[in-house]
Amino acid sequence: MLRNLADLYRHRALVGVLTTRELKARYRGSVLGYFWSLLNPLLMLIVYSVVFQLLLPNRSETTSPYALFLFCGLLPWNWLSASLTDSASSLLTHGALLRKVLFPAEVLPFVAVFSQTAHFLLALPVLFGGLLAAALGLFGPARPLSWAIVQTVPLAILEGIFLLGLGLFLAGLTAHFRDVRDLLATALSLLFFATPILYTLGDLKNHPVAVLLSLNPLAKLFTSWQEALFFGRWISPGDWLRLTALCLVTFVIGYGFFDRIRDSFAEAV
Amino acid sequence: MAAAAVEARSLSKHYRRWNQTRTFGTLKSAFLGLGFSRALSPGEVVAALEDVSFSVEPGETFGVVGANGSGKSTLLKLVAGILKPNSGSLAVNGKVSALIELGAGFHPEISGRENVVINGIMLGLTRKEIEKKLPSIIEFSGLSEFIDQPVKTYSSGMYVRLGFAVAIHTDPSILVVDEVLAVGDEAFAHRCLDTIREFSARGKTIFFVTHSLALVEELCDRVLYLEKGKVKGIGDAREILSSYRLDVSAQEGERLAAVQAVNQEELRQASAAPVEIPSEASSPAAPETPTAEEKPRRWGDRSAIITACRVLDRTGAERYAFQTGETLTIEIEGSPQRPLDDFVFGIGLFTTEDFCIHGTNTDIDGFMPERFDGPAKVHITLPACTLGAGTYLVDVAIHSRRGTPYDYWRGACRFRMDSPRQDAGVYCPDRNWNFLGAVRWK
Numbered sequence: 001m002l003r004n005l006a007d008l009y010r011h012r013a014l015v016g017v018l019t020t021r022e023l024k025a026r027y028r029g030s031v032l033g034y035f036w037s038l039l040n041p042l043l044m045l046i047v048y049s050v051v052f053q054l055l056l057p058n059r060s061e062t063t064s065p066y067a068l069f070l071f072c073g074l075l076p077w078n079w080l081s082a083s084l085t086d087s088a089s090s091l092l093t094h095g096a097l098l099r100k101v102l103f104p105a106e107v108l109p110f111v112a113v114f115s116q117t118a119h120f121l122l123a124l125p126v127l128f129g130g131l132l133a134a135a136l137g138l139f140g141p142a143r144p145l146s147w148a149i150v151q152t153v154p155l156a157i158l159e160g161i162f163l164l165g166l167g168l169f170l171a172g173l174t175a176h177f178r179d180v181r182d183l184l185a186t187a188l189s190l191l192f193f194a195t196p197i198l199y200t201l202g203d204l205k206n207h208p209v210a211v212l213l214s215l216n217p218l219a220k221l222f223t224s225w226q227e228a229l230f231f232g233r234w235i236s237p238g239d240w241l242r243l244t245a246l247c248l249v250t251f252v253i254g255y256g257f258f259d260r261i262r263d264s265f266a267e268a269v
Numbered sequence: 270m271a272a273a274a275v276e277a278r279s280l281s282k283h284y285r286r287w288n289q290t291r292t293f294g295t296l297k298s299a300f301l302g303l304g305f306s307r308a309l310s311p312g313e314v315v316a317a318l319e320d321v322s323f324s325v326e327p328g329e330t331f332g333v334v335g336a337n338g339s340g341k342s343t344l345l346k347l348v349a350g351i352l353k354p355n356s357g358s359l360a361v362n363g364k365v366s367a368l369i370e371l372g373a374g375f376h377p378e379i380s381g382r383e384n385v386v387i388n389g390i391m392l393g394l395t396r397k398e399i400e401k402k403l404p405s406i407i408e409f410s411g412l413s414e415f416i417d418q419p420v421k422t423y424s425s426g427m428y429v430r431l432g433f434a435v436a437i438h439t440d441p442s443i444l445v446v447d448e449v450l451a452v453g454d455e456a457f458a459h460r461c462l463d464t465i466r467e468f469s470a471r472g473k474t475i476f477f478v479t480h481s482l483a484l485v486e487e488l489c490d491r492v493l494y495l496e497k498g499k500v501k502g503i504g505d506a507r508e509i510l511s512s513y514r515l516d517v518s519a520q521e522g523e524r525l526a527a528v529q530a531v532n533q534e535e536l537r538q539a540s541a542a543p544v545e546i547p548s549e550a551s552s553p554a555a556p557e558t559p560t561a562e563e564k565p566r567r568w569g570d571r572s573a574i575i576t577a578c579r580v581l582d583r584t585g586a587e588r589y590a591f592q593t594g595e596t597l598t599i600e601i602e603g604s605p606q607r608p609l610d611d612f613v614f615g616i617g618l619f620t621t622e623d624f625c626i627h628g629t630n631t632d633i634d635g636f637m638p639e640r641f642d643g644p645a646k647v648h649i650t651l652p653a654c655t656l657g658a659g660t661y662l663v664d665v666a667i668h669s670r671r672g673t674p675y676d677y678w679r680g681a682c683r684f685r686m687d688s689p690r691q692d693a694g695v696y697c698p699d700r701n702w703n704f705l706g707a708v709r710w711k
Contacts, residue, residue, distance in 0.1 A: 013396050017387045025378040028419070097374045101391055102350045102367070263353045266346070267284065 001255055007104055014103060015110050022115040037122035045071055045130055046232045053139070063200065063230075065139035068130050072229040073197035073222055074160060075127055079120035080218075086112035087167030088174045095269035098106025105265050106258060109171040113163045114259045119155075124152070127229065154240075155224055162221070165251030168258040175268045176261070195222050205235050215248055272362050273324040274443055274474040275331075275348055280321040280357035282343050287488055302555035317343040318498045325491075327363070327442075328472040332489030332506060334482065334513050336520075340498040341478045345447050348476055362401050363474065366392060366441030368433065372696040375428065377421035381412060384420050390536070394440045399401045402438045409458070410434035430457055437464055443474045461630035482510055511689075517686040522590025525660070529589065529682045533577055554710035573641065575608060579683040580663070581648075593688040597654040601647045603676070608642035612675070613702075616649055617664035619680075620655075621624075626656070626695055632670055657697040680687040 004247050027033040048067035063069040070188070087109035090099060128149070135145040174180040204210040208212045213219060218245055227233045235243075318340045325331045333341050346352040347359055349367035366642060374391055375384045385406055389399035407413050411432045415423065423431070425660075437444075446465065465488065471473055477489060486504060490508040494502040501516070502509045582588040583596040591597055597618055615630030629649075631638075661684055666677040690695050 014387075014390050017396075020382065021376055021379055021387055025376055028378045094374075099346075099390075100327065100367075101374055102365075103391055208423050215534070266351050 001252070001259065003010065003246075004255070005102070005258060006108070008106060008239045009112070009141060011107055015107055015114065018107065018111040019114040019118070022120055023030060026115070029095065036117050036123070038126060041071075041075065041126040044074070045126060049139070056185035060203070062202070068134055068139060068227070069200065069230050070125055071130060072226055073195075075120060075123050076155075076222065077192065077195070077197050078123075078224050079116055080182065082119070083116040083167055084170060085112045085181075085184060086116060086146055088165075088170040089181055089264055091171050091175045091269050092178070092181075097140075098121055098269050099266050105223070106255070108166060109167040109258075110164060111173075113160065113167050115161060116163075120156070131229070148232045148234050149229050151224075151228035151235060155221075155228060157241050159221060161251050162247040165247070165254030167253035167254070169250075171264075172258040172261050175265050191216070191218065195219060196226065197222055200226060202251060220246065273326045273360070274329070274362055274394040275323075275325040275476065276358075276360045277324070277347075278322050278358045278364075280318055280344075280347065280354050280359055282318040282347060283313055283316050283355050297580065303591060307415070316498050318347070318495075321492055321495070321498070321500050322357075323500070323503055325474055325476065325618075327474055328469070329491060330469045330475040330489045331476060331591040332485040333476070333478045333495060334480075334485060334492060334510065335501075336517075338497075339495040341495060343498075344495070345445050345476065345478055347419055348443075350444050361443065363442030364393065364440075365443045365445055366436050366439045367434050367445040368447060375420045375432070378419055380415040380418060381420055381423070381431055382407075385416075385431065388432070388435045392436060397435065406431075406434045406438050409437070409460075414607075426457070428456060433457075433461060435503065437468075440472075441473070444468055445476045447478045475506035480512070486510055514689075518590045518592075518685060519594065521660075522588060523687045525589035525683050525685055526587070529579070532680075564678060567676065567678045569666075569668070569676040571606060571610060571676060572669075573603055573605040573675040575601060575603045575665055575667060575676045575678055577682070578642070578663065578678065580667045580682055580684045587679060589682070589684040591654065591658065591684060591686050593686055594653050594655055594699075596650065596652050597684075598648050598650040599663055599665070601649075601667075602644070602666055603647070605641050608640065609675075610638060610640055611669045611671075612638045612641045613666075613668050613670055614647045614649075615666045615668065617666075619662040620695060621660050621683075623661065624695075626661070628664075630666075638670070654686070655697050655699070656686045657692065657694045658686055659695060660685050669676065 026147075027036060030036060032039060044066065048070055049065075052066040052070070060066075090108040090112040091105065097103075098105060105198055131143075131145060131149065133139060134143045136142065140225070170180060170184065194213055196213070196218050201210065201214055201219060204213065208217050220239065224239060224243060227235055277346050321340075321344065333344060335341050343352065345367065347354055349365050350361070350363060351367070374388060376387070378435075385403060386396070386399050389402070389406075391397060394402070407416050410416075410427075412423075412427055414430055415427065420428065420431075429614040438646070444465070462484075465477075466473060469488070475488075476486065479485060489506045491504060492502075492506045492513075493500065494513050496516075502512055577600070578585050579600045579602075580589055581600055582591070585598070601614055601616070603614075605612070613631075613632040615628070615629045617628040618626045620626060631647075647710075663682050663684070664679050666675040666678070666680045668677065674677060694704045
């Protein structure tokens, strides 16, 4: 695997240009271009604010303002869901390339995750702006802005590693079973509700499914996002350790699987 | 001599037959590191290449020929490293650039220029190198006008030109070319060929696949001839190509022989049938010239029946593919219903467009019938059949001297002629040129 990573490092220029190409092609022909990456989450935040401030006011004190709370989980979730969907089909979409040109196949799922990462990073300023607005009291009572927000950096790195690992795994699997793509769509919408995004694990303390939900490996990651971004709390060293282990193990297993079956891709896609 | 540029030893490549039920098994065995085809029984794989060995010296232009599905493209992909062999070894010394599908990986939405950069990096150049070569690539492609347009607006020819321009600029030591010169206009095709020649002049190795045998003959030093994934021949281009051409025409002959077998079977059934063959054209003054489609293929009053018609070669073996100038014999096998003393055996040679090239019979050639009272074979031999390349149909007939057909069979068999030279027409005579006066030849 280390040799593969070194090989991939040599192909970093390729990963770079392909990611840029994805992004360019994504907005080619639209008037606002990259600005959409920023505008989309902003519009989303406005819609949620209208809905949850005016139409469905939230009664819980802890997760108020709810639109902002939701946003803290939703951005990392959208990143996850889009990355996994894209990387799962990355080998198939670029099948012609795999059959005609020699290059390491992992470049493709990497590019899928990286271009989604770019969208995520472009959306972050909107989130920070929202948190700042809340601190200034624009969403009801002023909320203090905490330094805990800097934990965004390690959390994003860990989620990135996790997504690369799972993305490689899914890409390899999808090359052989097209079913994965359809299954993934359903699995993601189920996971969305099974992961603390709309709620915190604390909200469900006495609910019978709480134990089950806390077994979800994503629960730790998304709870950490909520803690760091919304609640402004520091994540414990133990949790950092668990998170790091989860992400690294996912990466190693995903890459290992991908590596084992890589020779079959040119024929399977 | 330095190490071979490409060295293959008993190379084999199998493809899986698509069979969804076994996918889990193969994936499992792959994951456990056993290799993909390990879990497959022989019935589940298709051999694309079997036990192929060859070596290509540096600087050589090496051609691969063979029919469709003979494994040429698989071999190229193995050399390019895109596919892995199932067994055997393949050593490739040097940087390979594969012109397998030009412009693979071009993104339709972004400009030609950006695609060139991406494609170049994909083919192994660094960003700096590609930036430096960009002007010359654009110049070569001849697309400077359109280079900043999205590639989706390009014609397929432009697409390929740009792809070729990039691939040729990656400075490979081994160039793998797969049937790519068929696209692009005449001028660009010449340019590509010039580039390939220049490559070969600079001592680069070229691995070349095309169906254009003339091109192979012109460019290649040595040729590998694949048939159904196996090496049929390897060696000097001229020698291998002539054997390939012979095989192709032999196959054509086999196909005609199969047609012949069906014809003969029909014939047998027709002669076994108790009822008379429709004899609407039985009067000697003969046919009210029906159109080609309506013409019955056989007619006559069946006083005598043709039981077989074959084409034989010099040795008397049945064969349906010949080279111009070869000895060719047409055999008519027939038997009378009752003893006959008035009979003529005739043949006619036609092109597939129904143009009569030659027609003759025993009467014309001066044979007086005496008695025909049992099964017989009649041979007419053309000692040097100087027909030009093409497919020819044979009509055979037994009829009375006055012309009443006993059994007349149109298109009883067909055979193929091939001319080693590229001369045109149905007639390929021996010829001599003589020159008088101020004309000289090298």
